[in-house]
Amino acid sequence: MEDQDEAVCMVRDSAAGVLAGDLPRNRALRFTEPGHDPARLRDFAGLGWPLLRLPEAQGGLGLGVPALVALAVELGRVLSPEPVVGLALVASLWPDAGVLDGSRIVLPAFAPFGGALLSYDGGRISGTASVLLGGAAEGWLVQTAGGAALVRAGAPGLTVTQDATHDGGHLAHLVFDATPAEAVPGDIEALRDEAALAHAGYQLGLAEQAFEITLAYLKDRRQFDRPIGSFQVLQHRLVDLFMELQLARAALEQAAGAGQPTQTSVALVQVGQAADLVTRTAIQLHGGIGYSDEADIGLYLRKAMVLKGLFGSARFHRLRALDIGEAAA
Structure with a gap:
């Protein structure tokens, strides 16, 4: 267990270092075809990211779902459009050489x-x-x-x-x-649950980054000769967002380690709720500038809106978790 935790930390820290500063590049890729940078995708493949889920016996890294989710969180922080998580999922069932090196x-x-x-x-x-x-x-x-x-x-x-x-x-x-x-x-139904967790990881990453951007803005923006982040009412709202993010991260990490459908559905609901609340509130806290395309915070809200519900509605996953839990009892 400790070895896996260490491996997950290594993946997270490595990805954070590689992706640092990528947001301007990703912003420029909007409204283009194919919507991502093939050369950058091959760079990611060269780091072994498509090998994360492939068992070691087949030449992969065999690090499991927690590592894939950790990678997705870092990709979400910079709104990376490269489909490297999709390649990793496919490679776990169909380890084609072109998929593994990012050329296909x-x-x-x-x-x-x-x-x-x-x-x-x-x-x-x-x-x-x-x-x-x-x-x-x-x-x-x-x-x-x-x-x-x-x-x-x-x-x-x-x-x-x-x-x-x-x-x-x-x-x-x-x-x-x-x-x-x-x-x-291979079990593609189980793979769908893994994909849903990676999707939630991406959502969590963008929500956490939106929170950090907003926190920095409130510390910098001044009104009445003081940072607006010093106003108690805004501090209360930030605390509420922080708590939502902490609950979402806890649910996601538990689900990634458990590999149980019930936990997956709980995580999807918790993370989806946090991403929606954090990005919408972040726009409000930025004021008018938050609605402009020049402000990075707007990119995070738009991405959150697109990702919302792609792996099922909150209502479906609440009922799914309840049904599975009752059946197990």
């Missing part, structure tokens, strides 16, 4: 929590799926009723469309009409 983008396409699974019959997929920043991928690892299946870009019967998102990215919609696919062994 294959992303997971999960069924929505509570939604119907895509059909998979006779090596062909039918149904729909959506993937954030997935339009430029060379393939997708799709969750179907028959398990995981790999669909390559340009396959017959596959239609890919994109909708722009509020944060300057896009959401790719995949429509499969008897599309040829290759079965991939």
Whole structure:
């Protein structure tokens, strides 16, 4: 356990150092295609990040979900658009050399929590799926009723469309009409829970950074010859945000270590609630400047809005946690 904790700390500290100063670059990538920097993605792959979930017996690092979540938190702090977490998830079931070195983008396409699974019959997929920043991928690892299946870009019967998102990215919609696919062994349902935790990690990272940006602003902004952060009413609001973040981090770290669906749903609810509250309140505390595109804090609110609910609504996960808990009892 101590060895794993040390490994997670190493991943976190290493990622924080590598990603420091990346926010201006990520800001400039908004409203561009493919929405990320392929060279930067290969740099991340060179650090071994896609190997985090791959077992050591297969040449990976085998550090587990806590390390992947720790990485996602640091990516969220700088709003990194590179899909390195998606590559790590795919590589845990399909360790293709191009995925591992970042030269080939294959992303997971999960069924929505509570939604119907895509059909998979006779090596062909039918149904729909959506993937954030997935339009430029060379393939997708799709969750179907028959398990995981790999669909390559340009396959017959596959239609890919994109909708722009509020944060300057896009959401790719995949429509499969008897599309040829290759079965991939492994538990993709469990992988969806891991992806949800990594998603929550990204949300937590952006929320914590939004809090830190706001705290620094309140210390710097002056009214009535004093920093506005010295006003007690604003201090109370900051304390409330800090407590929300602490509760969210505790829930996420517990879920990442437990590997239980109940804990995953609890973490998604807690982190999603914190990210929404912190980013919205941060805009209010910045005043008018917070609404301008020039202010970095607005980027965090937009990203939080786009990520909200991508892995199921808070209502669904509350009910899921309750149902699983009652069944276990």
